[in-house]
Structure formats: C-alpha cells, structure tokens
Amino acid sequence: xxxxxxxxxxxxxxxxxxxxxxxxxxxxxxxxxxxxxxxxxxxxxxxxxxxxxxxxxxxxxxxxxxxxxxxxxxxxxxxxxxxxxxxxxxxxxxxxxxxxxxxxxxxxxxxxxxxxxxxxxxxxxxxxxxxxxxxxxxxxxxxxxxxxxxxxxxxxxxxxxxxxxxxxxxxxxxxxxxxxxxxxxxxxxxxxxxxxxxxxxxxxxxxxxxxxxxxxxxxxxxxxxxxxxxxxxxxxxxxxxxxxxxxxxxxxxxxxxxxxxxxxxxxxxxxxxxxxxxxxxxxxxxxxxxxxxxxxxxxxxxxxxxxxxxxxxxxxxxxxxxxxxxxxxxxxxxxxxxxxxxxxxxxxxxxxxxxxxxxxxxxxxxxxxxxxxxxxxxxxxxxxxxxxxxxxxxxxxxxxxxxxxxxxxxxxxxxxxxxxxxxxxxxxxxxxxxxxxxxxxxxxxxxxxxxxxxxxxxxxxxxxxxxxxxxxxxxxxxxxxxxxxxxxxxxxxxxxxxxxxxxxxxxxxxxxxxxxxxxxxxxxxxxxxxxxxxxxxxxxxxxxxxxxxxxxxxxxxxxxxxxxxxxxxxxxxxxxxxxxxxxxxxxxxxxxxxxxxxxxxxxxxxxxxxxxxxxxxxxxxxxxxxxxxxxxxxxxxxxxxxxxxxxxxxxxxxxxxxxxxxxxxxxxxxxxxxxxxxxxxxxxxxxxxxxxxxxxxxxxxxxxxxxxxxxxxxxxxxxxxxxxxxxxxxxxxxxxxxxxxxxxxxxxxx
Amino acid sequence: xxxxxxxxxxxxxxxxxxxxxxxxxxxxxxxxxxxxxxxxxxxxxxxxxxxxxxxxxxxxxxxxxxxxxxxxxxxxxxxxxxxxxxxxxxxxxxxxxxxxxxxxxxxxxxxxxxxxxxxxxxxxxxxxxxxxxxxxxxxxxxxxxxxxxxxxxxxxxxx
Numbered sequence: 001x002x003x004x005x006x007x008x009x010x011x012x013x014x015x016x017x018x019x020x021x022x023x024x025x026x027x028x029x030x031x032x033x034x035x036x037x038x039x040x041x042x043x044x045x046x047x048x049x050x051x052x053x054x055x056x057x058x059x060x061x062x063x064x065x066x067x068x069x070x071x072x073x074x075x076x077x078x079x080x081x082x083x084x085x086x087x088x089x090x091x092x093x094x095x096x097x098x099x100x101x102x103x104x105x106x107x108x109x110x111x112x113x114x115x116x117x118x119x120x121x122x123x124x125x126x127x128x129x130x131x132x133x134x135x136x137x138x139x140x141x142x143x144x145x146x147x148x149x150x151x152x153x154x155x156x157x158x159x160x161x162x163x164x165x166x167x168x169x170x171x172x173x174x175x176x177x178x179x180x181x182x183x184x185x186x187x188x189x190x191x192x193x194x195x196x197x198x199x200x201x202x203x204x205x206x207x208x209x210x211x212x213x214x215x216x217x218x219x220x221x222x223x224x225x226x227x228x229x230x231x232x233x234x235x236x237x238x239x240x241x242x243x244x245x246x247x248x249x250x251x252x253x254x255x256x257x258x259x260x261x262x263x264x265x266x267x268x269x270x271x272x273x274x275x276x277x278x279x280x281x282x283x284x285x286x287x288x289x290x291x292x293x294x295x296x297x298x299x300x301x302x303x304x305x306x307x308x309x310x311x312x313x314x315x316x317x318x319x320x321x322x323x324x325x326x327x328x329x330x331x332x333x334x335x336x337x338x339x340x341x342x343x344x345x346x347x348x349x350x351x352x353x354x355x356x357x358x359x360x361x362x363x364x365x366x367x368x369x370x371x372x373x374x375x376x377x378x379x380x381x382x383x384x385x386x387x388x389x390x391x392x393x394x395x396x397x398x399x400x401x402x403x404x405x406x407x408x409x410x411x412x413x414x415x416x417x418x419x420x421x422x423x424x425x426x427x428x429x430x431x432x433x434x435x436x437x438x439x440x441x442x443x444x445x446x447x448x449x450x451x452x453x454x455x456x457x458x459x460x461x462x463x464x465x466x467x468x469x470x471x472x473x474x475x476x477x478x479x480x481x482x483x484x485x486x487x488x489x490x491x492x493x494x495x496x497x498x499x500x501x502x503x504x505x506x507x508x509x510x511x512x513x514x515x516x517x518x519x520x521x522x523x524x525x526x527x528x529x530x531x532x533x534x535x536x537x538x539x540x541x542x543x544x545x546x547x548x549x550x551x552x553x554x555x556x557x558x559x560x561x562x563x564x565x566x567x568x569x570x571x572x573x574x575x576x577x578x579x580x581x582x583x584x585x586x587x588x589x590x591x592x593x594x595x596x597x598x599x600x601x602x603x604x605x606x607x608x609x610x611x612x613x614x615x616x617x618x619x620x621x622x623x624x625x626x627x628x629x630x631x632x633x634x635x636x637x638x639x640x641x642x643x644x645x646x647x648x649x650x651x652x653x654x655x656x657x658x659x660x661x662x663x664x665x666x667x668x669x670x671x672x673x674x675x676x677x678x679x680x681x682x683x684x685x686x687x688x689x690x691x692x693x694x695x696x697x698x699x700x701x702x703x704x705x706x707x708x709x710x711x712x713x714x715x716x717x718x719x720x721x722x723x724x725x726x727x728x729x730x731x732x733x734x735x736x737x738x739x740x741x742x743x744x745x746x747x748x749x750x
Numbered sequence: 751x752x753x754x755x756x757x758x759x760x761x762x763x764x765x766x767x768x769x770x771x772x773x774x775x776x777x778x779x780x781x782x783x784x785x786x787x788x789x790x791x792x793x794x795x796x797x798x799x800x801x802x803x804x805x806x807x808x809x810x811x812x813x814x815x816x817x818x819x820x821x822x823x824x825x826x827x828x829x830x831x832x833x834x835x836x837x838x839x840x841x842x843x844x845x846x847x848x849x850x851x852x853x854x855x856x857x858x859x860x861x862x863x864x865x866x867x868x869x870x871x872x873x874x875x876x877x878x879x880x881x882x883x884x885x886x887x888x889x890x891x892x893x894x895x896x897x898x899x900x901x902x903x904x905x906x907x908x909x
Contacts, residue, residue, distance in 0.1 A: 018844045019844065019847070021852070022843075022844035022849070023836075024852075025852030025855050026827075026836065026840035026843050026844060026849070026852075026855060026859060027787070027827065027828065027830075027831060027836075028785070028786070028787020028788070028826065028827035028828045028856045029787070030852055031786070032789070032853060034780075034786075034789075034790065035780075035786040037784075115777075115781075116772060116773070199887075200887045201851070201853075201887055202789075202791040202797055202799055202853045202854050202885055203791065203851070203853040204790070204791070250851075250852065251851060252791075252852070252853025252854075253850075253851045253853060253887050253888055254851075255887070282790075284793055285791065285792040285793060285794065285796075285797075476850070476851060477850040477851070477888060478847065478850060638846075638847035638893070639847055639850070641847075641892075642847055642850055642888070642889055642890075642893060645889060645890035645892045645893070646850065646887070646888045646889050646890045648890060649889075649890030650887070672792065672796060673791075673792045673794065673796035673797050673885060674794060674796045678885060678887060679890075679891075680881075680882040680883075680884075680885065680891075681877070681878040681879075681881040681882050681884070681886075681891040681894070682875075682878040682879045682881075682882040683882075684878070684891055684892075686892050686895070686896075687890045
C-alpha cells in the first residue's frame with residue numbers, strides 16, 4: 001500500500017488500499033438490481049405511450065388478463081388520488097393519468113409468471129389515444145402560441161400574462177449592473193444552447209418489490225438513496241413509509257439519475273394486486289432513455305463586461321430551461337447560481353425561467369445545471385480574452401474568487417481553492433505541448449457547491465476488536481473504501497479491520513441519497529463522529545477496569561492507555577482486548593451519529609483540452625486532457641482521480657456526441673446505445689489529473705466532495721479548443737461532426 | 751412456445767437447461783443457470799456488459815440465443831479465476847481502481863481476457879479499440895486501459 005507523497009500527516013488517509021467490494025465485483029458475485037430472485041416471484045412489463053402528447057381514451061386489458069399466468073394489470077386507477085406538489089409529479093411520471101405527456105410515458109403495467117409472458121401480455125393491452133399537439137424544443141415551448149403541455153402548472157413566481165408553458169421565474173443579483181457595463185472596455189453578448197443528455201449509467205433501473213394488502217412490503221432496488229425511494233413510493237401508493245423496507249442493491253451507476261422513483265411504484269402496485277407475490281421489474285435500455293433521467297435542455301443568453309486588462313466588471317445571464325412536463329424538474333436555479341460562481345464580479349444579474357415541454361421528467365445529472373451554465377459563460381469569456389489578446393488562464397486567475405469574496409449567488413466564500421487550482425493548471429507540462437495544424441487548446445473553470453444533508457451512521461465494535469460501520473449512502477464510486485480509511489484512521493486500527501455495509505431503511509435514521517458529492521463528506525464526517533463516540537466508551541471501559549478516572553484515559557494507536565504517569569501504570573488495552581471483554585464489562589460498544597451535515601466546502605476545477613478537428617469531416621479528436629481540481633483532501637486518491645476522469649469523460653460525451661434527437665412526431669429517435677453514443681475507449685486518450693488539496697475546515701479530514709465539478713468544464717473547454725482549431729465558434733452543443741463541418745464551411749464562405 | 755432442452759459446458763461444468771427459443775443466451779445464463787455475473791446493459795449488443803465466450807469466441811450473449819449454446823463451451827466472468835486464484839486481470843482491476851460501480855466490469859474482464867489470449871503484448875491503441883465495444887460510464891477508461899496493460903506485462907514476465 002504505497003502512500004502518496006502529498007499526504008504525510010496521516011497513517012492511512014491518502015493511501016490507495018484495495019476497495020472492500022473489489023473481489024465481489026471482479027468475480028461476478030456482486031448483486032445488482034436485476035440479480036435478485038425471490039420465491040414465487042412474478043415478472044413485470046410496462047406499456048408505454050408511443051405519442052409525445054395524447055389523451056388516454058380507453059385502456060382494455062381483457063385480452064392480457066385472459067392469458068394463463070397473467071396475475072395482475074395496473075393502471076393509474078390503481079393509485080390513490082388527491083396528491084399534490086412533487087408527490088403528484090412523481091405519481092404522474094410513474095404512470096400517466098388522463099394524458100400521456102411524453103413518448104415513453106407509462107400507461108399500464110402487467111405481472112405474469114415469466115418475463116416473456118409479461119412482455120406478450122403487455123402487447124395485448126389495448127390503449128386508445130387522442131393524439132394532441134406537442135412541443136419539444138425549449139425555445140419553441142416558451143412561445144405564447146406553443147401547444148400547452150399542462151394548464152395550471154405554473155407556480156406563484158410567474159407573472160400574469162406569461163406564455164402558457166412558463167412555470168417558474170427566478171431572478172437575483174447584486175451590484176450596479178449598468179455602472180458595471182459602463183466601466184467595461186469590451187461588452188459582448190451571445191446566446192448558447194445545449195441539448196438534453198442522459199446520465200447513461202450502464203445498469204438499467206431494476207427492482208424486486210413485494211407489497212401486501214396490509215400496506216407492509218419490501219423492495220430490493222438499485223438506487224442512490226433507499227430512504228428517498230421509500231418516501232416517494234409510500235406517497236405515490238398511499239402507504240406508511242415505515243411499512244416499506246427498502247434494501248439497496250449494488251448500484252451500476254447513477255450520476256443523479258437514481259435518486260428518484262420511476263417504475264418502482266408500478267412493481268409495488270402489481271405485487272399488491274397479485275396477492276403480495278414479489279414482482280421483478282427491469283427496464284430495457286430504450287425504456288431507460290425514453291422514460292428516466294435525462295437532464296434539461298437549455299437556451300442561455302450571457303452578457304459580460306471586461307476591462308482591456310481582463311477584469312470582469314459586470315455579468316448578466318438569462319437562462320431558459322425545460323425539464324420535461326413537470327414543474328421543478330429543471331435545474332435552472334442551480335444553473336444560474338453556478339454560472340458566475342468562479343469569478344469575483346462587482347455587479348451580477350441572473351434571470352431564468354423554467355418551461356414545460358413534452359419530454360420525460362428531468363432528473364439530477366452530476367452537478368445539475370452547472371455544465372450548461374459553464375458552457376455559456378466560459379465560452380463567452382474565452383471569446384473576449386482572444387478579442388482583447390489576453391491569456392485565458394491569466395484572466396481566470398485575475399478574476400478568481402477566493403476566501404472572503406461574496407459569491408455571485410449570495411453567500412461569502414469560506415476557504416476555497418480556485419486560485420490554487422488555476423496556478424497548478426498553469427504549471428502543468430500539458431500546456432507546453434506544441435500544437436499542429438487543425439489543433440486547438442481550450443481552457444475552462446468549473447464549480448459545484450457540494451452538499452451535506454441528512455445523515456445517520458452507526459458503528460459497532462466486534463468481539464475481536466474489528467469494526468462494522470452501517471452507512472446509508474449507496475457506494476457509487478468507492479465510498480466504502482474511503483469510509484473505512486477514515487474510521488480506521490480515527491480508531492488507530494488497520495484499514496482491513498473495518499467493514500462498511502450499506503444498509504436498508506430499517507437500520508438507520510433517514511439518510512439522503514449519495515448525491516451532491518456528499519457521501520465521503522457527510523457520511524464520512526458522521527462516521528468519524530461515531531468512531532469518536534465509541535472511543536469515548538472504550539476509554540470508559542478501560543478506566544472502569546483499571547479503577548481510575550475516565551479523564552485519566554486516552555486513546556492512541558488503537559488502544560486505551562493511561563493519560564500520563566500520574567494516571568497509573570497500566571499496559572495499553574487494545575481494541576481487541578476491549579472487544580473481547582465488553583460482554584462482561586458493560587455490554588455492547590457502539591458509536592452513533594446523526595446530523596444535518598454542515599461545513600460543506602465548495603469544489604473548483606479547471607480543465608485543459610487539446611483537440612484536433614478533421615477539416616474534411618468535422619470530427620473532433622481529443623489529443624490530451626487535463627483535470628485539475630480541489631479535493632479538500634483526497635481520502636483515497638485513486639477514487640478521487642476516478643471521479644475526475646469519469647466526470648471529464650461524461651462532459652466530453654456531452655460536448656461532442658450526446659443529445660436527445662426527436663422526430664417531428666415528438667418521438668425519441670435515438671433510444672439505444674448505438675445511436676445515443678456515449679464515449680468509448682477508442683475515442684479517448686489517458687485523462688491526466690492533478691489533485692489539489694486545500695483542506696475544508698468543515699470536515700475532520702478536510703474533505704470537500706469531488707464527484708460533480710468534473711463534468712462542468714469539459715463542455716466549454718472543448719468548444720474553446722474547437723474554436724481555436726477551426727476559427728469557428730459554435731454556440732450550440734453537441735459539437736457533432738456535421739455541425740462543426742458546417743461551421744467551418746460557413747467561415748470559409750464568410 | 752415449447753421449450754428446448756439444451757446441453758452445454760459452462761466454465762468447464764456440464765449444464766442442462768430448458769430454453770424458450772426466444773430467450774437469449776444471457777437470459778439463460780442469468781435466469782436458468784443462476785450465473786448473474788454477466789449483465790444486461792442494453793440488450794442490443796452495444797454495451798458489452800454481457801460479454802462471454804462461445805467456443806473461445808468473444809460474443810455479446812444478449813445477441814446469441816440460448817438454444818445456440820447446444821454442445822458449446824461457454825466462458826463467463828464466473829470462470830475467469832482459477833479456483834481460489836484470481837486471474838491477473840482481476841487482480842490488476844482491483845489494484846488500479848479500474849472499476850467504480852463495477853457493472854461493466856464482468857464484460858470488460860471477459861473481453862480483455864479474450865484479447866490477451868490472442869495478443870500477449872497489445873499496444874494502448876489495440877486495447878482501446880478491442881474494448882471499444884464495452885461501455886463504461888464511470889471511469890473514463892483510463893484506469894481500465896492501465897490495468898489491462900499492466901496485467902499483460904505481468905503475464906508476459908511470468909511466462
């Protein structure tokens with residue numbers, strides 16, 4: 001276990017031990033959502049709307065129910081009525097009511113004794129539709145004469161007389177915006193667009209659900225948050241939350257998309273109707289793309305003012321986002337808050353609207369809203385740097401936020417590391433690489449808030465002194481390893497002596513999901529507190545045995561020992577000795593901590609990409625890629641690098657290939673991985689990383705959270721590199737070969 | 751539709767199962783034989799999570815019918831390790847942190863082993879193109895490629 005050079009003050013923090021779930025995952029033993037089988041289990045299939053917008057006139061399931069082995073069919077009529085707010089949104093998105101709101105919207109579901117039989121039965125369920133006019137594009141949806149997605153969906157923030165699909169308005173800012181632009185030597189304004197993309201986790205949603213007539217049930221499900229699933233399913237089905245026991249499976253990727261429910265209530269409703277038999281429901285890839293995720297699409301205006309030496313004087317952003325047919329699903333608020341968060345600008349103004357469209361309900365996707373906002377702001381900033389002949393990295397450094405600066409979104413920054421990140425970027429050898437013809441280099445910064453949230457952790461000392469940690473945040477990228485490192489460091493024992501289990505909803509208080517880059521931060525913080533509590537109890541046990549005061553015992557190197565010569569002469573009592581004796585010396589020893597974790601530290605990053613654009617095809621090849629990001633402290637550096645690399649490559653996909661393509665009929669045209677093309681190994685070089693460590697004072701080991709920031713800079717960094725390589729500035733993603741080629745040709749004509 | 755009796759050898763063990771003629775080999779492995787290591791990520795041969803070998807040839811088991819396994823030797827992720835000893839690829843994947851969620855890992859291990867079985871010294875480019883049919887959304891492939899190259903290097907030295 002080689003210890004990285006950067007961390008010398010700790011015994012284990014900063015090392016790279018093997019992850020505890022590694023063996024299960026390389027041998028095929030790890031059990032994911034679809035890997036569970038229960039006695040008497042039925043299989044489900046879902047009937048989905050083929051129309052973007054259609055009134056459901058009649059559902060006839062008689063032919064399906066006539067098949068031997070078909071046990072239940074459910075429609076919206078099998079769910080309670082009268083839900084409001086987000087509960088109604090979740091219920092409506094799980095199963096259409098009177099109107100199907102998007103292509104792929106669930107309309108009915110069937111359970112049968114085999115998967116093939118359930119699929120056959122689903123084909124026999126006859127649905128009569130009256131097709132309605134639909135709207136897909138965010139700018140089309142905002143027009144006053146657009147087809148109305150849902151009447152009365154707007155919240156109180158929307159002024160009277162607004163276009164019918166506008167459902168939320170946001171505005172905030174500070175400083176004298178007019179004076180700021182007046183003080184600038186250069187003012188530029190442009191409009192940018194990004195298409196919807198999908199989180200693209202390789203594991204489709206899957207669950208095995210069981211629910212009895214008494215409202216008691218169980219669910220095995222791939223999720224980022226078992227308590228969220230429990231609360232949402234309970235609300236949608238009208239049962240008590242405590243009646244449902246939710247056990248998270250291993251999760252095959254989530255990226256925000258597995259924090260809410262999609263088909264889980266259908267499996268529960270089918271089970272309830274089929275006499276409580278367990279029901280397995282596994283989505284197909286096409287169902288995943290049509291009816292889960294995706295992220296929002298955006299149309300964004302940005303106006304920046306800059307002095308001739310590169311100081312930003314004022315910024316104005318106006319964002320329009322659609323998150324499907326449901327209020328509150330788009331991350332427009334987060335996008336506005338992230339847009340200018342990297343820079344210290346005297347005057348900022350943010351305006352945004354959320355618009356409904358006939359698309360699936362958007363779900364969180366890694367730093368929700370931040371990548372789109374960064375694409376718009378960082379693209380314009382880059383353009384202005386080139387116009388003024390300034391180095392884009394120096395300009396970012398000149399305007400970078402630091403401790404004590406009032407953030408664009410309101411609060412004052414505590415200790416942050418953007419300056420350190422930009423300086424480390426500047427010093428990296430990738431910036432010295434010579435560029436050839438048709439090659440360009442792009443730079444961009446990025447930001448994510450990070451998150452604390454509701455957290456509950458328990459820890460128990462075993463009879464042999466080994467330790468079990470019960471955590472409630474599913475392990476999406478190595479968090480069991482980082483939690484074990486932090487607990488072992490705190491207890492002064494070996495990493496291998498700590499086992500971390502991700503537990504079901506009955507085992508702990510409520511935990512928020514593994515979202516917001518919070519698992520290592522918040523669960524880690526709570527686990528350290530739980531370990532400290534157990535240490536306190538172990539010191540008490542030693543004091544009792546030695547017959548000295550509790551205060552005279554300290555904990556060091558995994559053992560209780562007298563605080564000094566005056567406390568008495570006793571050999572250290574190890575955790576193993578204390579564990580062996582605890583039954584006769586006061587009973588079990590555990591630690592427990594629950595909190596709404598505070599002390600979150602924001603994470604900033606900067607990416608540098610070199611590209612080559614083929615002038616004959618418009619295809620962009622990534623030559624070199626550098627991620628520099630402040631981790632606060634890297635508990636397990638290999639998994640921090642993994643987050644940086646994975647986030648960057650998702651961003652590369654968003655920038656170059658990925659988009660939801662709709663036909664004129666409002667149907668998704670690319671609902672398979674062949675056509676929704678995520679990056680593959682041969683598209684990419686190695687992804688270079690630099691972990692900057694500016695410790696977060698709000699965490700016992702300085703953790704900030706690293707999962708999300710990394711997806712933010714690739715969108716603008718690549719657009720900036722393509723602009724340098726081709727001389728053509730593209731302001732709409734993705735930079736697919738036909739679009740880049742057209743831009744090159746247009747420039748030639750111009 | 752009546753089911754068809756299939757006899758095959760999976761990871762060296764003789765097996766018998768009844769396959770609906772519409773069922774994929776992947777479904778038969780998972781549902782009939784309880785070998786859930788092979789994963790379905792797409793069902794259309796685009797993601798490679800279901801990669802297995804049939805008589806030594808690397809295939810997406812979601813694109814092979816279960817009935818086609820009759821008389822064939824099937825290799826899955828469960829058969830990569832030699833009893834208690836991990837294959838170097840499996841060990842290197844853990845050591846290099848070449849997996850995060852781990853869902854694509856079984857398919858990538860099967861595919862990478864098929865590569866090393868026929869090419870002991872692949873270049874980075876060869877590894878990247880060979881694995882281009884195996885989607886991973888978590889890692890950005892960097893650590894996967896390093897793990898495969900390192901395993902190949904160790905296996906060459908061991909010969």
